[in-house]
Every structure is written in C-alpha cells, then in structure tokens.
Amino acid sequence: MAQKRAEMIEETRAKLISAARAAFATVGYADSSMDELTAQAGLTRGALYHHFGGKKGLLEAVIAQIDAEIFGRLAVIVEEAESTWDGFVQECIGYIKMAVEPEVQRIVLLDGPAVLGDPSQWPSQNVCIVNTRRSLQKLIEEAVIRPVDPLATARLISGALLGASLWIASADDPRAASEKAVQGFLVLVAGLRRDTSPAQP
Amino acid sequence: MAQKRAEMIEETRAKLISAARAAFATVGYADSSMDELTAQAGLTRGALYHHFGGKKGLLEAVIAQIDAEIFGRLAVIVEEAESTWDGFVQECIGYIKMAVEPEVQRIVLLDGPAVLGDPSQWPSQNVCIVNTRRSLQKLIEEAVIRPVDPLATARLISGALLGASLWIASADDPRAASEKAVQGFLVLVAGLRRDTSPAQP
DNA sequence: TCATTTACATACACTTCGTATGTGAAAAAT
DNA sequence: ATTTTTCACATACGAAGTGTATGTAAATGA
Incomplete structure (x- = not known):
C-alpha cells in the first residue's frame, strides 16, 4: 500500500498526462483549461508547472x-x-x-x-x-x-x-x-x- | 476625396485583414491579441466582431x-x-x-x-x-x-x-x-x- | 422628416494563464 | 538523532485576453 516516493511522482505525472490526453482530444489544446484538466486529475496547476513547465510542456509529454x-x-x-x-x-x-x-x-x-x-x-x-x-x-x-x-x-x-x-x-x-x-x-x-x-x- | 460608403466599409475590412495577416504571420494565431491587432488598424474589437464574428472568422478571411x-x-x-x-x-x-x-x-x-x-x-x-x-x-x-x-x-x-x-x-x-x-x-x-x-x- | 438600420466604439464580466510564494514531507547532512 | 535542505506540490495574486451587451452617430429608406 505504502508506495515509494518515485512511484508516487510517476503516478502524478501519469495522471496529468492522462487527463491532458482526454482534454486535448475532446476540446483541443487551445480550449483545454489547465485548471479543469488538473482538477480532473485531483491536482492543481502547481503540479503541472512543476513537472512540465507549462501547457506546452504538457502537450509535448x-x-x-x-x-x-x-x-x-x-x-x-x-x-x-x-x-x-x-x-x-x-x-x-x-x-x-x-x-x-x-x-x-x-x-x-x-x-x-x-x-x-x-x-x-x-x-x-x-x-x-x-x-x-x-x-x-x-x-x-x-x-x-x-x-x-x-x-x-x-x-x-x-x-x-x-x-x-x-x-x-x-x-x-x-x-x-x-x-x-x-x-x-x-x-x-x-x-x-x-x-x-x-x-x- | 469623399469615398462611397461601400468603399469605406471594404477598406476597414481590408485594414483588419491586413493587420491580422501581419500579426498571425509573426506571432501566430494564438498569441495575436485582438486588441493590439485592431488598434494597429486604427480600429477596435467592435469592428472585428461586426465584420468577422470573431477571431476565427478573421482567420478564415x-x-x-x-x-x-x-x-x-x-x-x-x-x-x-x-x-x-x-x-x-x-x-x-x-x-x-x-x-x-x-x-x-x-x-x-x-x-x-x-x-x-x-x-x-x-x-x-x-x-x-x-x-x-x-x-x-x-x-x-x-x-x-x-x-x-x-x-x-x-x-x-x-x-x-x-x-x-x-x-x-x-x-x-x-x-x-x-x-x-x-x-x-x-x-x-x-x-x-x-x-x-x-x-x- | 422621421424611423430604422448599419458600422463601429465602449464598458463590463468572466475566464485563463504565469509567477511568486507558501508548506509539509522526504532526503541528506551533520 | 537532529537539523538542514530539497522536493513536490498547493495557494494567492496580478495581468491579459475574450465575448457580449450596450451605446451612438451617420447613413439609408419611406
């Protein structure tokens, strides 16, 4: 149950990418709100900026x-x-x-x-x-x-x-x-x- | 000197399209500000919405x-x-x-x-x-x-x-x-x- | 001449983004 | 073992930008 730290981090990254995939695919990149997207993943924009540097970085990922x-x-x-x-x-x-x-x-x-x-x-x-x-x-x-x-x-x-x-x-x-x-x-x-x-x- | 009405209108459209071409070409569609763009043409966003319905319409034109x-x-x-x-x-x-x-x-x-x-x-x-x-x-x-x-x-x-x-x-x-x-x-x-x-x- | 439409400008509310800062937990250092 | 530092995020705030609703003056039409 108690996950390793690295695993937790990888999981948050994966959750963000997954939420972004869904958002980008449905409404497109431009109309995807980072607030919505991160909330969908149970996180905030802080995590997004930390891991991917911004919206563009997330798209790259x-x-x-x-x-x-x-x-x-x-x-x-x-x-x-x-x-x-x-x-x-x-x-x-x-x-x-x-x-x-x-x-x-x-x-x-x-x-x-x-x-x-x-x-x-x-x-x-x-x-x-x-x-x-x-x-x-x-x-x-x-x-x-x-x-x-x-x-x-x-x-x-x-x-x-x-x-x-x-x-x-x-x-x-x-x-x-x-x-x-x-x-x-x-x-x-x-x-x-x-x-x-x-x-x- | 006194231009016909239709000509004036066509001119504003042309000015908007011209300014948009320059803006879109240099900074791209997403980073082009409608306020800036219209000001460049000596107009406001009002004209833009009136003639083209919005940013997308302007891009189409x-x-x-x-x-x-x-x-x-x-x-x-x-x-x-x-x-x-x-x-x-x-x-x-x-x-x-x-x-x-x-x-x-x-x-x-x-x-x-x-x-x-x-x-x-x-x-x-x-x-x-x-x-x-x-x-x-x-x-x-x-x-x-x-x-x-x-x-x-x-x-x-x-x-x-x-x-x-x-x-x-x-x-x-x-x-x-x-x-x-x-x-x-x-x-x-x-x-x-x-x-x-x-x-x- | 008066009503109406047209061509724009202005004002406002809302969303969104980037950054700056805060915080608690893990890792590292001593 | 305790302290210090770093990391992984959350929160707060300011600055733009967008769409809409409304205002207005001129042109058109009856």
Missing part, C-alpha cells in the same frame, strides 16, 4: 506518449512483414489507420504542429518520419528503390499519409475512403521502385 | 485571401505549361515554393488546420487540393496516368507537398532541401504514369 504507442504498434507490423519493401508499405498503411483515430489526429496532427512547430524538430521525433526514413535508406541499400534522398522523401511520404488521414477522418464513408487512399498510395510509392512493374492489382 | 493569391500565382504557372502533365508537375512544384513562405506556412499550414480543422472543409477550399484534384482527373481522362481516385490521390499529394514545405522551411539549407524534395516528388508521381518510363534524370 502527451505527444511523446502517443508517439511511443504508435511506435510500438508499428514495430509489430514491421516484424511480421516478409520483405523490407512489404514492411515499408505495411507500416505506412498502418500509420494511416492509426492517424485516423480522433485522439491522434487532434493532438498529434493538428494541434501539435501548430503549437510546437515542425514535427521533425520535436524531441519525441515524429514516429512516422523517422521510421519511413530508415525504411527508405534500407531499401536504397538493397537497391529495391531509386536513389532518392531518404529524408526528403520520408517527409513527402509522411505528409502524404497525414493528408490522407485527415481526409479519411472527415469523409462520409471512412472505410471506402481509406481503401481509395491506400490504393493511391500504392501507386505513388510504386514510382520509387527500380523495377518498373505496375502497381499491384 | 485571412486564409481565403492568401489562398486566392496562391490560386492566381499558380494559374499563371499552369497556363505556361506545355502539357497537362507538365502543368500538373509545375503546379505542384510551384506550390511547394509558395508554401515555404513564412506567412503561408504559419497561417495556412500550421494555424489553419488547428483552428479550423481539415482544410478540405474550409469555405475557401484549400487551393492545392482542388487544383490537384482537377489536374488528376484530366490526366486520367487523357489516359496519361493510372485510374486512381482523384480526390484521394489529391489529398495524398497535397499532404506530401505540405510535408515537404515544412521540412524545407526548417532545413539548414532550404535551397538544397527544396531540390531534394522536388526530386523525390518527381519520383513519386512518376508512379502515377501509365508509361513506365523512369523518372527524368
């Missing part, structure tokens, strides 16, 4: 947590893939599916960039960009794709995935939209491949 | 204006193109260049989506998406590219361009980054083409 979760989920997908190329494609498709979730969309894709600026500069490093970049580099080494700049192309691709996700989320029929987006994506990335095989049927 | 300007600039590029495909590619590249401008980036690409939500739902309709969609449709009709879903693919592409722009803007060497991004982009959209010709050298 929330995004880092979500990013880590996405990273874990994507890792599973990549491990199950048969080839580097397949892993790359599946990972991108997986990212689209995750980015459609309201929480991810609102916090990481919309509010995040507006408040914290370009995602590639975040401490948590936007998972999508980093993963895609690594995949591309490997694919170039394996001579599967043309020798494009990995970072630039990773940014292009992650942007494309983001755009698709926003569209899917606000579409009348998200399922159908998702399928169309994936097909379009496959056609686009087919351009990367050295062999000029047409996009898969 | 600013984005609409910027979007219209971009539209005009892109139209010139497209007109000068030799083919539909060339026009499409040049338009996209032109969009990247414009999206790198700090004003466009901060207001339209970062704050816009966070405050107003998905760009495709905006009244001003994000220029990039609409134009790209139209180009794609034409290219499909001309049988230049594969029969992808025009809207879905337009969202993918506009997202990619946005991602590239954000990256270029925050890169150490924006000029070099821009070139790399364009090359990557060309490789990607080459995947759309029916003929399997490799990306241009």
Whole structure:
C-alpha cells in the first residue's frame, strides 16, 4: 500500500498526462483549461508547472506518449512483414489507420504542429518520419528503390499519409475512403521502385 | 476625396485583414491579441466582431485571401505549361515554393488546420487540393496516368507537398532541401504514369 | 422628416494563464 | 538523532485576453 516516493511522482505525472490526453482530444489544446484538466486529475496547476513547465510542456509529454504507442504498434507490423519493401508499405498503411483515430489526429496532427512547430524538430521525433526514413535508406541499400534522398522523401511520404488521414477522418464513408487512399498510395510509392512493374492489382 | 460608403466599409475590412495577416504571420494565431491587432488598424474589437464574428472568422478571411493569391500565382504557372502533365508537375512544384513562405506556412499550414480543422472543409477550399484534384482527373481522362481516385490521390499529394514545405522551411539549407524534395516528388508521381518510363534524370 | 438600420466604439464580466510564494514531507547532512 | 535542505506540490495574486451587451452617430429608406 505504502508506495515509494518515485512511484508516487510517476503516478502524478501519469495522471496529468492522462487527463491532458482526454482534454486535448475532446476540446483541443487551445480550449483545454489547465485548471479543469488538473482538477480532473485531483491536482492543481502547481503540479503541472512543476513537472512540465507549462501547457506546452504538457502537450509535448502527451505527444511523446502517443508517439511511443504508435511506435510500438508499428514495430509489430514491421516484424511480421516478409520483405523490407512489404514492411515499408505495411507500416505506412498502418500509420494511416492509426492517424485516423480522433485522439491522434487532434493532438498529434493538428494541434501539435501548430503549437510546437515542425514535427521533425520535436524531441519525441515524429514516429512516422523517422521510421519511413530508415525504411527508405534500407531499401536504397538493397537497391529495391531509386536513389532518392531518404529524408526528403520520408517527409513527402509522411505528409502524404497525414493528408490522407485527415481526409479519411472527415469523409462520409471512412472505410471506402481509406481503401481509395491506400490504393493511391500504392501507386505513388510504386514510382520509387527500380523495377518498373505496375502497381499491384 | 469623399469615398462611397461601400468603399469605406471594404477598406476597414481590408485594414483588419491586413493587420491580422501581419500579426498571425509573426506571432501566430494564438498569441495575436485582438486588441493590439485592431488598434494597429486604427480600429477596435467592435469592428472585428461586426465584420468577422470573431477571431476565427478573421482567420478564415485571412486564409481565403492568401489562398486566392496562391490560386492566381499558380494559374499563371499552369497556363505556361506545355502539357497537362507538365502543368500538373509545375503546379505542384510551384506550390511547394509558395508554401515555404513564412506567412503561408504559419497561417495556412500550421494555424489553419488547428483552428479550423481539415482544410478540405474550409469555405475557401484549400487551393492545392482542388487544383490537384482537377489536374488528376484530366490526366486520367487523357489516359496519361493510372485510374486512381482523384480526390484521394489529391489529398495524398497535397499532404506530401505540405510535408515537404515544412521540412524545407526548417532545413539548414532550404535551397538544397527544396531540390531534394522536388526530386523525390518527381519520383513519386512518376508512379502515377501509365508509361513506365523512369523518372527524368 | 422621421424611423430604422448599419458600422463601429465602449464598458463590463468572466475566464485563463504565469509567477511568486507558501508548506509539509522526504532526503541528506551533520 | 537532529537539523538542514530539497522536493513536490498547493495557494494567492496580478495581468491579459475574450465575448457580449450596450451605446451612438451617420447613413439609408419611406
């Protein structure tokens, strides 16, 4: 019952992040009141400022947590893939599916960039960009794709995935939209491949 | 000297939008004070609420204006193109260049989506998406590219361009980054083409 | 000419944020 | 074991900023 001090502290941090996630996801960052948010966690703004330095710091922590979760989920997908190329494609498709979730969309894709600026500069490093970049580099080494700049192309691709996700989320029929987006994506990335095989049927 | 009433009104609107553009572009939407902004235009918040209904409405008006300007600039590029495909590619590249401008980036690409939500739902309709969609449709009709879903693919592409722009803007060497991004982009959209010709050298 | 609408300004109440300061408990030092 | 220091938070306060409600003078219309 008697918890260690470090555990208590970690728990308060977790409670704040959890409350913030809920608040940010539902009403957005700008309309989230720190007083309300902290009260929801059974604390006050004092704790928030102590641990995160302010509202922005809390957002960073929330995004880092979500990013880590996405990273874990994507890792599973990549491990199950048969080839580097397949892993790359599946990972991108997986990212689209995750980015459609309201929480991810609102916090990481919309509010995040507006408040914290370009995602590639975040401490948590936007998972999508980093993963895609690594995949591309490997694919170039394996001579599967043309020798494009990995970072630039990773940014292009992650942007494309983001755009698709926003569209899917606000579409009348998200399922159908998702399928169309994936097909379009496959056609686009087919351009990367050295062999000029047409996009898969 | 004595201006017509309608002209005066239009002038106040223009002054407000102009002041807002400057404020939003420099300190961002969230940190722009309506009191300051309106004072800069020689007015008060009363005028702002009267004409635009609030801060959000003002942002919408600013984005609409910027979007219209971009539209005009892109139209010139497209007109000068030799083919539909060339026009499409040049338009996209032109969009990247414009999206790198700090004003466009901060207001339209970062704050816009966070405050107003998905760009495709905006009244001003994000220029990039609409134009790209139209180009794609034409290219499909001309049988230049594969029969992808025009809207879905337009969202993918506009997202990619946005991602590239954000990256270029925050890169150490924006000029070099821009070139790399364009090359990557060309490789990607080459995947759309029916003929399997490799990306241009 | 008088009523009404329009285009703004002013005033006020409310929320929110950052900081400065306070406090009790744990950890460290002696 | 006692004292001192640090830490993890809470409380209090001041400064902005926002939305609304109201005021007003000029322009419009009958």
